[in-house]
Each structure stands twice: as structure tokens, then as C-alpha cells.
Amino acid sequence: MNLKHLTARLISLLGEAGVRENESMAAHTTFKTGGPADLMLLPHTEDGLISVLRVLREESVPFSVIGRGSNLLVSDEGLHGAVVKLAERMDGISVRENRVTAQAGASLRPICLEAIRAGLSGLEFAGGIPGSLGGAVAMNAGAYGGEIGDFITSVRVLDRRFETLCLSAAELDFSYRRSAVAEQEYIVLDAEFTLPEGDPQASMDKMNELNARRRDKQPLNYPSAGSTFKRPAGHFAGALIEQCGLKGFSIGGAQVSEKHAGFIINMGDAFSRDIYELILHVQDTVLKETGVFLEPEVKMLGEF
Ligand SMILES: Cc1cc2nc3c(=O)[nH]c(=O)nc-3n(C[C@H](O)[C@H](O)[C@H](O)COP(=O)(O)OP(=O)(O)OC[C@H]3O[C@@H](n4cnc5c(N)ncnc54)[C@H](O)[C@@H]3O)c2cc1C
Secondary structure, three states, rough: OHHHHHHHHHHHHHHHEEEEEEEEEEHOOOOOOEEHHHHEEEOOOHHHHHHHHHHHHOOOOOEEEEOOOOOOEOOOEEEEEEEEEOOOOOOOOEOOOEEEEEOOOHHHOOOOHHHHHHOOOHHHHHOOOOEEEEHHHHOOEOOOEEEEHHEEEEEEEOOOOEEEEEEEEEHHOEEEEEOOHHHHHEEEEHHHEEEOOOOHHHHHHHHHHHHHHHHHOOOOOOEEEOOOOHHHHHHHHHHHHHHHHOOOOOOOOOOEOOOOOOEEEEOOOOOHHHHHHHHHHHHHHHHHOOOOOOOOOEEEEEEO
């Protein structure tokens, strides 16, 4: 690709503020690791998003769509092509009666707070998950017995041809930490939740209590991507890892958290490679010692 020509075309669509070259992904992931992306694109309207996607396709530029990077491990070698980040400028939230609509880039916490302010309940579980709505729909993010798919009535997405579709929750086929988004290569634009009425004070208390539990149990003072592995049927990943004596085990700057073995943390100077090798080591050890395979929940981008 002719980067200069491509960049000029993209700037004409998104303005200077919407196009960054050679952008370090460490600044866009909660692991705080990852090399540079050739291009980072920050559309602020749906039309802008569709226009840049068309240009990328025309110019055969590979791209990934990300939200807040809170479930991503990006290669130290960086990413060839473009990263389209929706979490900085496509983050509108609106409430009408008992329906909350949010754009893909909106963070879960403000969505949850808007719902509570409007006297709606149900999303308290999500108030401490540091992702965007788009990432949460893609991952069917969940905690403390709730999942994002539980209250969704519809999701607007772009399909592979960049046509807009409006899908029901059933069509998104939510299950534990997955939805149809990845398989179908949908790009989430926005979603609507239909929520039951609730008492704002009780909802705030519940959200604060769940967040206090997180602070108590999780190593939130270190960069991480939350739980590194999915929960295997009939087990807890953290308990298996601990049982194998891996709590505190480290490779380079990456460590299996002493506080919660289900989290791999960046001790400050980790490379993505360290985290990746630690993931492999944990998988290998747990499989050998317990016979259980741990599937990563964290999504990897780039070459490993
Ligand atoms: C401290 C901490 C605690 C966490 N706790 C929880 C928890 O309790 N429960 C839980 O489920 N997760 C948890 N996570 C993980 C993470 O926050 C969730 O997976 C979240 O939903 C990811 O959202 P994101 O916007 O950061 O997505 P990203 O990390 O940016 O992307 C994740 C995936 O979603 C895709 N994606 C993102 N946006 C879109 C879009 N608009 N359209 C299509 N695909 C998209 C990406 O391509 C990628 O495959 C935690 C993470 C941290 C750091």
C-alpha cells in the first residue's frame, strides 16, 4: 500500500484528528503493551466509518476494529494495516422511556450510570467492566451473574459488505463470552437495551458493592486484560492455575497475579511476547497437571 496516498485520502474523510500514523498500541490497550499500528482511524460518525472502511477495502488494507482495548494482546511487532477505534469518538448514549441506546464506542460504566439515573436497573453488573459497548457485544461481557446479551433488544451492525443490519438478541446468538459478531465479522454500530424499572439508590449501591468486590479480589493496580482465560466447564481457571503452583510465576515483565491467579498482569515493563509466553506456559502446565484446557479469553492481534 502507498501509505502517503492512503493517509491523504483518509484525512480528507476524517480530518487530521481522525487519522494517526505509526500509533503505539500500548496506548490503546489495558495491558499497555503492543507495537505500532501503521494507521489508527478514529471515525466520529457512522458515515465516516463506512467511508473509511470502503477506502480500506478498495486499497486492500487489512484492518481490525477495536473498542477500549481491554481484552486485547497486540503483537510487539505492531499491526500492518489499520486499526479502526470506535471508543474515542462514537460514544453517544440516549435514554427513552425504558430503552437505553448506546453507540459502539460508549464505555459500559457511563451506560450503566445513565440507566441508573433514568430509574432503570439490570446493568449494575457491567459498571466495573472497562470495555466499550462494541467490545462487550462482541465478547458477551459479563460478571456477577449478568451478561450484556441479557437485556439487549437489538443491535445495529455492518456486515461484510458494509451494509447496515438490525439484529435481534436471538440473531446475535449470545453464549458464554461469545456472540455471532466475530464469526460473522460484524462491526457493531450501536445497541438498544430494554430495562426494567428500578430504584436508583439501590442500583447505585449494588454497582458500588460489586465494584468494591472487584477491588478486593482483582489486581486492578496493574495493567491487565481482566481474566486471561475463559472459565472451563465445571472449573474456575484461577483455581486450576493456583492448584498448579503458578500464582506469582513470571516470564519477563508478565506475571500470574499473586492476588488473583486468573489474571496475567504487566508488572511494568512487560512485552506482549512475555504475556504470550506466559499464557502458553500456563496452558501447558494446567493441561499436563489437571487435564483441563484453558482457552484464552483475551483476543490476540498481529503475529505471535
Ligand atoms: C481490569 C479488567 C476487568 C475486566 N473484567 C471483566 C469482566 O468482569 N467481565 C468480562 O466479560 N470482561 C472483563 N474484562 C475484559 C474486557 O473489559 C471485556 O471483554 C470488554 O467487553 C472488552 O471491550 P473493549 O471495548 O475493550 O474491546 P476490545 O478489547 O477493544 O476488543 C475485544 C474484541 O471485541 C472486538 N470489538 C470491539 N469493538 C467492536 C465493534 N464495535 N464491533 C465488532 N467487534 C468489536 C475486537 O475486534 C476484539 O475482538 C476486564 C478487563 C479488565 C482490564
